Amino acid sequence: MLNILKITSFTQLLYTNIHKICAKVQIMSKNLTKRSEDYSKWYNELVVKADLAENSGVRGCMVIKPYGYGIWEKMQAALDKMFKETGHENAYFPLFIPKSYLSKEASHVEGFAKECAVVTHYRLKNAEDGSGIIVDPDAKLEEELIVRPTSETIIWDTYKKWIQSYRDLPLLINQWANVVRWEMRTRLFLRTAEFLWQEGHTAHATEKEAIEEAEQMMNVYADFAENHMAVPVIKGTKTESERFAGAIETYCIEALMQDGKALQAGTSHFLGQNFAKAFDVKFATKEGSKEYVWATSWGVSTRLMGALIMTHSDDNGLVIPPKLAPIQVVIVPIYKGLDQLDQISETVNPLVKELRAKGISVKFDNRDTHKPGFKFNEYELRGVPVRLAIGPRDLENGTYELARRDTLQKETVAATDVVAKIEFLMEDIQKNMYQKALDYRTNHITEVNSYDEFKKVLKEKGGFISAHWDGSKETEERVKNETKATIRCIPIDAKEEEGTCMVTGKPSNKRVLFAKAY
Amino acid sequence: MLNILKITSFTQLLYTNIHKICAKVQIMSKNLTKRSEDYSKWYNELVVKADLAENSGVRGCMVIKPYGYGIWEKMQAALDKMFKETGHENAYFPLFIPKSYLSKEASHVEGFAKECAVVTHYRLKNAEDGSGIIVDPDAKLEEELIVRPTSETIIWDTYKKWIQSYRDLPLLINQWANVVRWEMRTRLFLRTAEFLWQEGHTAHATEKEAIEEAEQMMNVYADFAENHMAVPVIKGTKTESERFAGAIETYCIEALMQDGKALQAGTSHFLGQNFAKAFDVKFATKEGSKEYVWATSWGVSTRLMGALIMTHSDDNGLVIPPKLAPIQVVIVPIYKGLDQLDQISETVNPLVKELRAKGISVKFDNRDTHKPGFKFNEYELRGVPVRLAIGPRDLENGTYELARRDTLQKETVAATDVVAKIEFLMEDIQKNMYQKALDYRTNHITEVNSYDEFKKVLKEKGGFISAHWDGSKETEERVKNETKATIRCIPIDAKEEEGTCMVTGKPSNKRVLFAKAY
Structure with missing residues (x-):
């Protein structure tokens, strides 16, 4: 097209230069690595080139660029509507969690203490030797504060004040917030030190109602994934070792990426009375007795962006529903x-x-x-x-x-x-x-009946592998160590089927889904 | 109404009890302190009793309750629409700011270093003596991270990568986020250690365009305050001593509360080339030279909730537009x-x-x-x-x-x-x-021509006081120390008027607005 331009002025000369620059950029962006060459590299390049996000100067923290944030806003709007339609209200709780709160639920602190950002001071000052600004040693906090990795503890400390009677229940609250988990190996959207998410925290009078809530939210997530993201998901429950720290049951939706790896796209937890007990939240029943309340929590995050990108996009770039x-x-x-x-x-x-x-x-x-x-x-x-x-x-x-x-x-x-x-x-x-x-996905769910077959399919084809498992932590751990595959979920709709564990030969009555996962 | 209930069953007995409880609650909530008795107490009680917000277990951090958050969501939706209509896009930048970034703009670090939350470690561990969990001394960060008190520095560090040419300008970005300023004396919504806000950060090719942007956003804020919040505001500029740390000019909207005190409801800053120079952000002009870009930033926060409450509410409770x-x-x-x-x-x-x-x-x-x-x-x-x-x-x-x-x-x-x-x-x-x-407000803007009159009006009536000022920091400081009143703004529409400073008698050509302020 250059030859059609008459260069008669400086502006037009510049125009020509812009065309040259554009042509160059065009060639550059066509240089997107092919999925078949290096899926991981393709993903990283795509996220940056399509202006979704980029790494920041802060280790593990990303900048979500306007185009990427625009997609996230659409996700938020659709989810928020679904949450409100199911009776939830939004609220906002503090970013910081006193260290002692985190310790109140034993398995919870085990799960989150190892990777958290700790605030220890509240002031900077000029160094006396003129070397710049330093942390003021006189401004040490009496108790350290943790930047929330999830908000169960600070929220249940609050719920203690809000819940007295059965008339205060159910309490159905959601929060849109940023959270921080000090991950050592990070990837844009998939695993970042800071990420954006929503976390629902509900309190109920009965165990049954809390379980129904946790299941309902798993269904809401599945509905969102399938009907808005166009991402098919498998609904299921997690095994004990994959459960949320503090949960009795973790429900999840699992999606399959184009490289045959699974991605956990959302989780919903039935927390039993664990947090109610840890924070002493009791309610007066209709009959006048005092009982601990039953809890759930559930969340999806900017990780969904990763699922969206990796499910649909191709060697030319993004494909957005x-x-x-x-x-x-x-x-x-x-x-x-x-x-x-x-x-x-x-x-x-x-x-x-x-x-x-x-x-x-x-x-x-x-x-x-x-x-x-x-x-x-x-x-x-x-x-x-x-x-x-x-x-x-x-x-x-x-x-x-x-x-x-x-x-x-x-x-x-x-x-x-x-x-x-x-x-x-x-x-x-x-x-x-x-x-x-x-x-x-249909083409990438494979039933296997032996561990050898399992390893072969995992290596040659990937995807979900449906197999019998003896239900033990030891077998699960062994498969993970030997193959890097984990049990993604016990599908909700798994049929009763007599069988034997592919590893140990012990009896099993249900197939579970294994996969390598993000 | 109790006498009309026939008590024939346990449920009805309970019903009666509930009525008694309700009656009690009803009497309790009528106990809202009267504004005339103690305005400050009235405000604090109202925020809690009307279910807007409450203090949390974390010093200075509030919980925004669902009803309060519902109002904030409506504010957000209206503002977000106005920002998008004026060409802005949303994005998201990291919560953390490396200490060295904060230091890059000299007046900026002076303004924010004294009250910030500092992350120094990234892990907790079990104490060896079994006394609980402690900060792991082996997990000390190489460089401390500051929880953002405002995001100019991390954003301009990013803009350096985004801006090369005049074709990348203007860059018009907004962020909805939480920020932390370690305030020592906090009050729900008005001054909290963590608060929610939006911060716009724009980059422009020319000084004129940046000033127009800063003025435009002041006008957007005034439009929102008046037409959505039903809060009349005065538009003006801040004096040098009240300016944002790092700004050349700070535009503001000032509202008047029912106790005669002013409240700064929003600010928009023309930042000149200060941040561009601090972070070395230059662009290639159409003519091919390299120049530093011109910047603005602008924000409103959950403080608006305080303005809304204190402008309209009465002794019976909230009044929401x-x-x-x-x-x-x-x-x-x-x-x-x-x-x-x-x-x-x-x-x-x-x-x-x-x-x-x-x-x-x-x-x-x-x-x-x-x-x-x-x-x-x-x-x-x-x-x-x-x-x-x-x-x-x-x-x-x-x-x-x-x-x-x-x-x-x-x-x-x-x-x-x-x-x-x-x-x-x-x-x-x-x-x-x-x-x-x-x-x-009209009844509470008083023109005065002497410092005695000023003190009398301030004491007896409050409100905005319109007076001549000699333009010096010293006079401003003296008035502040002697009366606690500050210059809220130099109104945009202030008329040229020859006069003499009410304190020093030096010449002045414009009246400015003084008030005690939140």
């Missing part, structure tokens, strides 16, 4: 000179308005500083579900060129049909992405 | 026996549906565990704008009893008119609350 796409449709004009751009805008502007009125988010990218090829590449990389292109010939013919991101198919659509077509695609792309991911 | 009320209309049934409640519900349910369809949030409080009087009291305390009551006589007459919270007026409204009436009230209460607050 319409329901979570910050930009659902992008319109790219193809023109020579600003007069032609004006003509195109006259046609495009009413379309933009009409689509927005239907609640579809549209971007008309009329930047004159970038070439269409650059733009095509950029929106492909960013996973915009539908791209429309319109040039002088389309103007003449009353058409658009339409490309869908999920299948990379292109077609010419009459301008009169384009709104209906886009409305159809918002549904169809969502469905198609789910179906594609479901097909992949 | 319709635009921010989590519940805009409450309907309380007055009945004897569940049959009557059923009859009332048949009439009320369609009304609830109709109001909700119009986007009005309604609660039908059909709890059988609480008396109408208790409910009336509760919703008055919680500031619900409109209360409808409906009893058997209303059913017969086809009416509702309607009470508006702002004026405490009651009237009987025909059921056929009630929707239209409520729609009208949503506007009218909002307007009336603003007008009432504006009238109060």
Whole structure:
């Protein structure tokens, strides 16, 4: 396209340079590592190149960039609505947890003490030797504060004040917050020292009600994953060794990534009376007796971004389902000179308005500083579900060129049909992405009946492996040590089936799902 | 009402007891301290009794309760929309700031080092003497991390990577986050060690554009305060000594509370090139030269909750403007026996549906565990704008009893008119609350021309005092030390007016606003 530019002024000279720069960037971004070459590298590059997130100057902490945060906002909005529809309210509890609180529930502190950020001082001062600012030794806290890794302890310390009677129950509260776990090996979205999440904390009068709540929230998460993220998940319970520190039962949803590894996408815990006992939270029953309340907690985090990316994206970049796409449709004009751009805008502007009125988010990218090829590449990389292109010939013919991101198919659509077509695609792309991911998963659940077969499938194919297990920690540990695969869950819908443990030959009445996992 | 209950069963006996408890609670909550007795005590009691927030077990950190958080969510939604409409996008930056970052901008570190939470370690462990868990001395961080008191430094460290050319500008980003400032004297919402806020951080190619941005955001804040919170504000600039640490100019909006004290409700800072220089952020201009970028930052916080409460509420409790009320209309049934409640519900349910369809949030409080009087009291305390009551006589007459919270007026409204009436009230209460607050403020801006008059007005009347000032730090400091009043702002719309400083007699060409402040 360079040859069509008449270079008659400094601005146009610059314009040419920009085109050169753009062309360069275009080539650069095509350099995304292929999934088949190095899946892990592909993921890391994609997250940064698609402007989702990047590492910060603080070890293990990420910066979530506007485009990535835009997807997270859509996730938050959908989840928040679902939480409210199931009777929950939002609240906010302190970032800091006194060290003594963390210790009150024995298994909880075991789970979280090893990787936490500890605040010990509350002031800096100028060093007397002029070497800069230092921590003021006179400003030491009497009791150290832990930056919350999860909020059960501070919340149950509060619930003690809020719960007196059965009339105060159930207490159904959610919090959107940041939490910190001092992970040593971090990866953008998947494992970061600080991450964003929501944590629900509920209190109930009966065990049954608390279990129902924990199960309900697992179902809400599964609904969200499948219907908004287009990520099929398997619902199940965790084995004892994989349970949340302090839980009686951990429910989870497990997704399968394109490299055959599983990813835990959300958990919901039935906490029994553990925290009520640790924080002495009792309620007066209708009958007048005093009883400890029953608890749940449940959470999903920015880790969902990792699941979304790794389920759908391809070697060209992100593929985002319409329901979570910050930009659902992008319109790219193809023109020579600003007069032609004006003509195109006259046609495009009413379309933009009409689509927005239907609640579809549209971007008309009329930047004159970038070439269409650059733009095509950029929106492909960013996973915009539908791209429309319109040039002088389309103007003449009353058409658009339409490309869908999920299948990379292109077609010419009459301008009169384009709104209906886009409305159809918002549904169809969502469905198609789910179906594609479901097909992949279906093809990657393998039943095995021997440990040798297990190892072979794990090595050659990956995915979920459905096998009999004797129910012991020792066998679970042995498989983990020997193969790196863990029991992802005991599926909720697992059939009763007589069998023998693939490792020990001991009796088993249910298959569980193993996989290597993120 | 107790005498009408036939006590024939254990449940009913319990019911009676509940009524007794309710009656007690009702009397208790009427015990809200009067504003005229002790304004500060009234505020503290109201925040807790109206279920907005409470102190936590962590020094200076509050728990924002669901009802309070519901108001904050409405504030967030309205502000977020305004930010996006003015071209800003949300992103998320790390909670932690390496100590060295904070030091890079000299006046900034002076402003924030004295009251910050410092993370020094990343692990706890069991004490060898079995005395509990302790900070692991082997897990000391190489460089201490500060819990962000504000994010200029970590953000500008990031912007260095994001900004290369004029094409990357303007960069218009906002973050919703928690921040920590280790305040020694804290009060719920007004001054807490941790608080929630939004912080905008923008980068521009020119000084002019950055100043326009800072002014724009001051205007956005004023618009929000006046049109959503119904809180009139004065727009102005801060004097040098009241400026944000690192700013060239601080714009602010100042509100007046019912006790005659001012409250800074939002600030917007023109930061010049201070942070660009501190973090070496340059951009290539169109002409090819390299220049430092120009910056702004701007924020409002959960402090707005304090402004909202103290502007409107009365001795009966909160008064919330319709635009921010989590519940805009409450309907309380007055009945004897569940049959009557059923009859009332048949009439009320369609009304609830109709109001909700119009986007009005309604609660039908059909709890059988609480008396109408208790409910009336509760919703008055919680500031619900409109209360409808409906009893058997209303059913017969086809009416509702309607009470508006702002004026405490009651009237009987025909059921056929009630929707239209409520729609009208949503506007009218909002307007009336603003007008009432504006009238109060108008009556509490006093022009004075001598320091004696100044002291007299400050003592006897409070409010804003408009006076001439010689522009010197010394005079400002003297007034502050002698009277506790500070210069709240130099109003944007202050007229040119020849005068002499009320303290020193030196020439002045503009009046500034003094007040005691929160």
